[in-house]
Every structure is written in structure tokens, then in C-alpha cells.
Amino acid sequence: MSMRTPFHFFVPTVIAIALGGAAWAADLQATITTTQGKTINVTAISPDGRIEYTPAGGKKTTIPFKDIKNIDWDKGTRIHTVTTNDGKTLRLERAWIFAGRGAYLEFTGTDKETGEDANGTITGSDIAGIEFAGAAPETVQTPATPVPAEPAAEPAAPVAPAAAAEPASQVPGANAGPSKRLSTNNIEYMKDAIAGFEKAFPGLVSEYDAAKAAGTLSADEKDPRTDEMELKEVLILQKAHKLFHEMVEYYAAALKDGWEVSDAELAPYTDKLVAILSQLGKIGYRSCFGPRDAACDNLENMDRAWLKAHKAMLLTTARGNAKAGQELMEEVDRTAAQIAKTFESAGQADHPALKRFQEDIARLKKACEAGFAAAGKAKDTVLAAWEALRTERERLQNTTYKIENGQMHPNTWSAFIEELEKFEKTESAVVKEKIEYLGKTCGADTDALESAMEKLLGKNPSGWDWSAEVKHFDKIFNTIPALRKDTAEAIAEQAKQNLGMMSAFDEAIRAQKFDELKSLVQLGLRYDPHNAALIDLTTKVDEAAAGDAAAIEKQIAERQWPGNHKDFAGPGTPEELTKAAIDYFNSTCKPTEKALAACIVEPDWYCFKRNIFGQPVQWALTFWVAVDVEGETTPDVVYAWSISFLTDENVGVAKAPPFKWAAFNFKQKMKRANVPGLK
Template sequence: MKKLLLNCLLCCFITCLLTLTPAIGAEGLQAVIKTTTGNTITVTSIAPDGRIEFTPEGGKKVQILFKDITSIESNSETRESTVTTHDGKVHKMMRANIFVGYSAYMSFTGTDQNGEDANGTITGSDIVSMVFSKAAAAPAQPEPQATGSDEAEPAQAVSMPTADPTARPKVPSKRLPTGNLDYCYEQVNEFNKQIDGFIDKYNRFKAEEKLYEPCKARGGVESFNLLAIQIEVQLLLSDMIGYYYSALLDGWETTDPDVTPLHAGIGNAIKKAAQVEYWTCANPAEKLDAARPDFFKNWDKIRLLAFEAMIQTTKMNNAQQGQELMETAKSRVASAEKYFADEGAQPHPALLRLKAEVERLEGECKAGFATAGNAKDAAYAAWEALRTEKQRLNDVMYKIENGQIHPNNFASFIEELEKFEKTDSAVMKEKVEMLGKTCGNDTGNLEVAMEKLLGKNPSGWDWSAEVKYFDKILKAIPTLRKTIGEDIAADAKQQLGFMSSFAEAIRAQKFAELKDYVKLGLRYDPHNTDLIDLTSKVEESAAGDAAAIEKQIAERQWPGDHKGFSGPGTPAELNQAALDYFNSTCKPTEKALKACIVESDWYCFKRNIFGQPIQWALTFWVAVDVEGETSDDIVYAWSISFLTEENVGVEKAPPFKWAAFNFKQKMKRANVPGLK
């Protein structure tokens, strides 16, 4: 029995001890809190392990416990908090969070300035300042006033001010997070600060007719003045609307007095934005329903995309770009509709308005899009024509591209080249110019432009391959012309220097050929200075050489048989053998009239592998008449080596079996003895 009684007493003691433990283990801190709504809260007890924390950029999270803090000051505009600790240090924190316990709402005991229980009415984002003290006196309770009578005086009616429906209540009407509401009100103020500047800029551009002039928008993106202004307005307005709907997601209702003032603020902002032609799908009077706060920002961006498409099409004559932008906008609207369908929810009214607006803008582009469709057909037809032309002109373009033209083909190639430039390339140039008007004149961007207009090339090749190849060929022609001109000039100089080495009989012909050769070079490159100089030099050389040749012809003498010739054979029989062979093998227009031996001896014309002579030769001058080239006054003197048959041990004697021509020159017939 005693043991049982002892156990009971022990249990009672432990129970009492556990009950008293919180008070013994940790004494609460006292503080005075001022809130963003102007309320002052006297805190009689708050956990010392409450904390303020933030994460510096690129660093680790920093925490400071309440037990170490003297005061906290927070600036709602800059989002900067200043924390002073008991050791006198001051800490600056950006976007810091204040927590007590495990809820967003702070847990403490205390009363507000009206004497009402303030526990759980604020979050860390509601704090403007928080000053800690070792002890905070309990709020004074009003003492009963003596009336001098046992009867209480009747209560006097107090006139309370009527709440302004357009102003935010100083004290939240509900115990809900106020951070997004705070941000929304701040964004309304920020919008109102900036919007007039954008309206002024819009009006200035409009007056100067510069709304559609190109410019750089935010982030350096290529844009035009009107769209750049709208992008800035969209950023301000969409943040405002995003915070508004985020507050609804926190639990606030559109009819709450904390929210209704925003209807006027946002509504006024929307009206102001309309002055720069900005349109938004949002209506703050509508509930969020199945939508999410970020949807409205994205939907307004879709409208901006459709608006840009309309401007590109109707104002900037770029229906192709407009059509691409409009297709993107419509695709994004369809994706938004799919979201609601997948959720089994009705589309948000804002989305329905957006869809109607995109359809309206697309309607304004109808005529421009039709033109773009025609451009697509024309571009495809031009591409097909270019492919055909490339196949037709492949041979000559290969020669141009390769650039290795043999000198023997210079004369024929210039005909091909000039024909290509003047006539064959006409269709190609016409189609390329058409593509340039449709897809732009920059070959570097042509493929992207053509793919945007025509889609992926089903052949797997680049759409722009033919254009780029033709461009390559046309650019190669001037270089090729210049190179061939230089080659001809260098060759012509050499030929002019060697002209005296040609036989007199053909020298005039060689001069004529050289003149034509220089003219050919000038067809390739009319500006080649060497060829221009050679034109006159060849003429002068030819004229001077002709006079010299006439003098040489008049003075040239028949040499007669070489006085040192000793055989075998006599000059008479050998001369006759030479005449017989010539006249039996020559052309019908040629006739040998007289011959003479001009060397002192036979010479070995050919030997076998063992060094044995197998053919002998003897050189003669032969007087020859050539129909159309000689006259009653002039005859040819040809130098010819007549050859024996080819055999080991062959004799130095006729009959002759072959002849080797050495040169020919003209002379006066009267200077050949025995000729009439």
C-alpha cells in the first residue's frame, strides 16, 4: 500500500515538472513591432530562436536568431533589412525573411495598438521595424472612472469614420499573407510613375511619324519604336497583374476590402496603357479559377506577338515575317486552350478575349498574307527554274569555276564566256533577282529566309544552293578574265621577241596572228595595260619587219652548188634527183624549178641502237613556185634535206626516199640563174 502511494506521488511530481518546463527552459523575448499598415504591436513574449535569414548572391544562407538581435529595420521599397546585434554589429540583408516557428504567420503573445490580440496576424513581410527589449511592460489596462454616482452614465455615441472603398485598409481584413498584395500596390505606384514618360515618347514618335522606325528594344533585340514602348509597358503591367492574381492564390477574394482598391488602380493602369496602343486580356474583377498567375503575362506576350505580326504585314510590307509571327501566336493560343481542356475546365475569360483579339489582328493581315502566299509560289517556281538553268549551263560554269583553260582553247572559250554573260545567264539573273525581292539580298541569310517561306527542302539540299553557286560563278568571271588576259600578255611579249626567228615567208603571217592574239587578250581584259601597249608595238614591229624583208628579198642571191662538195655523186645528178623527188611528192600547187647543193658533204641523219648509220641526208636549196604566193618577179627558195632510204650500210646516193623541210624564203626570180 505504501509502495502504491509513493508511485502516485512520484507521477504527480513529474506531471507538474513537465507542465512548468517551458517556463523554466526558455524565457520569451519582448519587442515592439511596427508594420507596413502603420500598426504598432507590443510583444510580451516571442521565441528567442525566431530568426531572420537571407542568402547572399553566390553564397550560403545566413541566419541571425532573435536572442542575438537588438533591432531590425526593413525598407519595403528597396527590400533591404538592417539588423543590429547585441555586439554592436550592423548587418545589411537583401530580401530577408523573418520566421517564428513553422508557419508563415508569426507566433507570439501581444496586442496591437487597439488592445486587440495580435498573435498570428502578421508575417515577416509585414514588418517595418522590430525592437527587442529584456522586458516589456504589459499594456496598461484602463481603470474604471469614478462617476460620483452609483449609476453608470449612459454611453455616448461615438462617430466612426466610414471606410473608403478606394483605399486599402490599414489593418488586413483577414489573417492571410499580404506580401503579394504589398507588391501589387507597389507595382501600381511604379506603373503610375513611369507610364506618362512612355505616353510622351509615343506621342512624340507619332507626331514625327517614327512609330515604325527600327530600334533596339530591351535586351538589344531588333524591334521598332512602337513595339519597344509596348514591351516596357507590358513588363510593368504584367508584374502588377501577376502579383494581383498571386494574392488571390494566397486566399484573398476579389471582393475583399484589401483587394477592391486594386480594381481601380489596375483599371486605370490599363486605360493609361491603351494610350500607347497596348492591350491586355486581364480583368481584375475576374476570379483566377483554373488559371495560374503567370498565365496573364504570357497571354499578353502572345497578343504583342500578334500585334507585331499585324504591323509587319500592314505597315512594314513584310507579310512573310508577319505570317510567321501570327502562326506562332495562334499556336500558343492553342496550347493555352489545351491546358484548360486537359484540366477539364472552361477557358478563362481572359483567354477567350485573347483568342478573339488574335483573330481580329489576323483579319487585318488577310490581304498581306495572300500576297505572301503568291510570293511563296513565285519563289518556288524561281528555285525550280534555277535548278534547270544550272543543269543546262553546267559545262561552261564548270570551266569558269575550274579556271584551268588551256592556251589552245583561249579563242574558243571567250566565245562561250561572252555568250554565257550576255545571253545564257539572263534567265538565271532574272530568277535570282526575283528571289532577292522576296527573301532578301543577303546571300548569308538567304537560306534562313527561303526556309521560312518554303519550309524544309524535301530534296534535302539547301534552297539557296543554286543562288550561291551562281553567285560564286559570277564572282569568279572577273578574276578568270584578268588571269587569262595576263597569260596572253606574257605569251605575246615572248612571241614578239622571237618573231625574227621565223622564216621570212611566214613572218608576215605570224605578225598577223600575233595581232589577233593581242586582240583576243583585250577581249578577256580590255584594261590590261601590257596588252594595250602591245597593240602598237606589234603594229610597229610588223611594219618595220616588212620593209626589212623586202630589202632582203631584193638582195638575196642564189648560192649555187657548194664548191667544197666532193661527193659521192655529182652535183648535176644529185640536183636532178632532188627535183624529181620533190615534184613527185609535192602538192599540186607547188613545182620545183631548180636545185643546188649547199653543204660540203652528206651527213648521217639517223643511226641504229648500235651507232651504225642507217640513213644519209644532203641539204639543197630548191627554187619553188607556189600558186598564189609567188609571181613573175618572186620565187621561193626552200632549204630541204633529202634523205636516202633507211637501212644498215645504205649508200650516200639517190634515189631519195624522204625530205626534211628546214626553212623557206623569197627572192627575186632574176637572181636564180637559168630561171625566166
């Protein structure tokens, strides 16, 4: 008996104290603030309590309380901000807080205001913030001195069981509260989100229907959030996506709180979400979410990936940009693979939401098949275009070298203009065709062309840039205008000198020299038809060669003002265009010059300049302009100048004033009386 007593009483007591002390030392202290404004002083909470979250496209992740300094929850954004003990700060979406085995947190603590036991009164969704203060103080107990047991007394007679108490009667009309002891916060949030959806969605339907009727669903529109251009239909679907997933987020949170689809508190909203899913079809939005499915993560990620795949389909089928659509669909494929792995790791590979998502993506990819196949053919054609440019570069090397060098002897002026015009009109035809194709396929931007071609073809095995040939010919074509201008100026200078020397030639050969001078001037005008000095020399050489003032006067007297071309149909009216031409002339001319009248002498605008990709970048319209020049015109005689007025220079420029430049064609004199409106 003396051996049994210590074992029975003393030993178990020591063990209990040791175990209890270890458990208490590991617990944490904390201060919890609730969404209702209460403060709870926690004297002991398990360090294995946790906050759980699922990053986009990733797996469920947990952070234990023992690693956390504090947690704050923003009601507006629904984001938890977690500061860990090592000083890191994390912003978590769709996060949940747990401590214990159920939805309600298990801890030792009291309500600061009432002093009442607060254990089991709050769930993770009731928490606005937690501040951890470290480990709870260890409870020290001294083992009691063992006392020998007294001899056992005779067992007492059994006590008769007490009569069962009568149950309290239910108060009529009393609110029984929720059917389960669970937080209803997320259900309330979901209710608000549904109300917000029902208020906003009809407007989205109207916006969608209006854009569909106008044929602008696939048109670009500025995204007010990013100021970047986005497809109109995608912008509408993004708005619907945001509204819808606010509801889904709270619905899923309510399920995690412990509510079930069949519960009276949740069932009406389950039916509501089923109806809303049907309504979303009005604007073409699809979701993998099913209200009666088992809980799962990544619902919003899957629907966001579907939205990206839908955009890829629109780019491919509605916009004809299969290349961009294919790139976007490849991103979707990578996301879908990650999501599938996450479901598999969670043992949910057969989850209906995943199956819906995969079927929808497959359907969208099917719609893109033809466009993607065409993009594959484009790769072969782009490679062939590049190879053709390489061949042409070698074939045209002699001519392009002369263009790049730009230095010519006067004796070669006549021969080189033939070579240059042949290059521009015929020899470079293949080059221009291939470059224009590359512009349409890879983008009409020389700066971005290399990356676009590399994305389509991969790295160039030769080590050279894919775009080197295009840039080479771009340089050549850009050099030609300056070369023409410089050569024309050199010819004009030579012609002026020759004209001044005419009187030195014998009368017998003077006519021949005038003919040679006329040919030189015309040669210069082949290089640059708008060279003002050469245009002026044309008249002067003719007058000097004629040598007969009477003949010249006869030409002036008989010359007639053509008036606006009868076949001119715009854009623009003759009245507004001639006014714009006169205004531009008078704002840019010499002080001794003044435009008096103008008329349109050609039936159409013409393209004055194109870029390397063959796109028009400048338009021109040709006028006759009646001009007074001090010291050259008289009260009876006025100049008639042929001038092409030019628009601004950029892709997509309109055929309309204001004019930005002028190109002079020729000038001649005529009687002022023959110009309508002049005296």
C-alpha cells in the same frame, strides 16, 4: 456501473493520445523571418502547407512543406527561391505560401523577440524566408491508470447567468486599421507600382508620338537589354507591358490574400486600373486583364503572347515580311492553345480575360491574312524557281564545265571568249533572275539559304539540298573573274614574246603580223580590260607599228585634257573626288610614279561588282590622271592614264571615298602644257 466507467473515461483517453501523438509526429519545425524583420520560432506547422506557383503557359503547381528545406523571397525581384530536400533549387515567379484554410498561416509558434503567440499573425506575403528543421519531437504520454468512478453526486443548482459586460466605448479618432484582418503588403506594393507607371507612361506616349510622326515605329532599333535589333513600336510596348503587369501582379496577389474588389482598401485601385487600361490605348497596347474579373492565372502570359502577335502583324503589314510574321504567329497559336487548355482544366473556359485574349489574337490574324496568303504563293514560286535552276544547270553544263576546269589551249582563246560573253550576257539571264528572286524571298545569304528554303518547302524529297543549284552557280560566277584574269595574263605574256619577235619577220608580212598582234592584245583586253601589261602593250604595239616618230609626236601634241565631265552630279564633288583619287594613287603606286592632276571623265559612278543575288557590292568612278614616270616622261611630256577608282566591297557600300582599289584602262602621252595647272 463498473463496466460503464472504464469505457466512458479510459477508452476515449487512449484514443485521443494515440491520435494526438500521430498528428504531432507529422508536423514540422521551422524558423520564419518576416518582411518586417521579425523572427518566429515555429514548433509545429503542417507538412501539407505549401507554396503555389504557375509556370509560364502551365498549370498551377504546388510543393508541400514536407519536401522543402528552405524558402527565400527577394523583395527586389519578387522571386521565391525554394531549395527542396533532394537538393534541387527552384526560382519561382508569382508564388504564394499557404498553411491552413485561410490567408493567415496556421501553426504553433512564438515571436522570438516578444515571446507572444504568433499563430494567425502573418500571411504568405509577409514571409521573407522559412527554414525547416524537420519533424517536431513526438509527444510521449503514458496512459493514466484507470480509477473507478465515484458515485455521481447530486447535480448542483444552476448558477444564475452573469450580467453582460458593457462594451468599451470607442476612442474618438482612433485608427481602426484595415476593414479585414488581411495583409496589406500587396496593396502597398501595387500603390508603388501605379505611381511608377504614372511617372513613366507620359514619356512612353511622347516617344510613341514622336516615332509615329517620324514614320519610324516599324524601324529597327537596338534593344538595350539584349543588344539585338527590334521594332521601335515593339520596344515601346514592351516597356508599357512591364510597367502595367507590375501593377496587375500585386492586384492579383491582393485578391489572393483575401481582399475583394468592393473592399474600401482595394476599390480605389480597381477604378485606377480601369482608367489605366484606357490610357494604354494611346500607344496601341491592349490587355486581356479586367480589374473586376474573377481571379485567374496566365494574365501576363496572355498579354505577352498578344505582344508577339502584334509584332507578327507589324512584320507582315508594315515591313512586308509575311514569312517572319507567319512564323511568329504560329508560335502565338501554340501558346494560345496551351493557355486555353489551362483555363479549361481550371473550369474557367468562359473567363472574360481568355475571351478578350482570343478575340484580340483573331483580330491581329485577320490583319495578316493578305500577307500570309502572299507567303503561300511565294512557296509555289520558290519551288518553280528551284526547278528552273535545275533545268538551266543541265542546259549550261558544257559551258560551266569549261569555266570550272579553267584550262584552255591558246588556240581556243578566241572561241571561248565568245562563249563566255554569251553565257554572261544572255545564257545566264534566267539563272540570275531566279537566284535574285530566291534572295528576295528566302534571304540574300547563301549560308542561311538552305534552312530558309527548307522552312518554306520542307525537306527536299530528292535528298539534295534545295540550295545546291544556287551554290553551284555562285561558284561558277565567282570563278569567272579569276578565269578572265588568268587568261588575260597568259595572252599578255604571249603578246610580249610576239612583239619581241617582230624584227625577225620579213618586211612584206610585218604589217600583217602587227595586225595579228594588235588583235591578240585586244583579245586579252576582252578577257580583262584592266590588265596593266596589255594596256601598256596597246601603246607599244601601236608605236612600233606606226614606225613613224613624227606621227606619234603629232598625236601627243594634239591630245587635250578633257577636264571634269560637265554632267557629273555626284555623289561627291569633283574637287574632293579628284583629291581622293590622287591621294590613293600616290599612296599605292611605284616609287617611280607620281600623280600630278586628275579629272572625272564619266557622268556617273557605275557598279563594278555585284554579288550572287544581284546586289551592288562595289562602285567605280573613272578618271584621267596626269602621271610622271621616271625615265618615260619629260619636262615637256606627261602620261594621261585612264583609271577607274573603286570603293570598298560590301553590300550597301556608299559611292564615296576612301578608294580601296584601282582598275587601269589605258595610258597615253600628251603635252604637259595641255594639262591645266601643270608647267
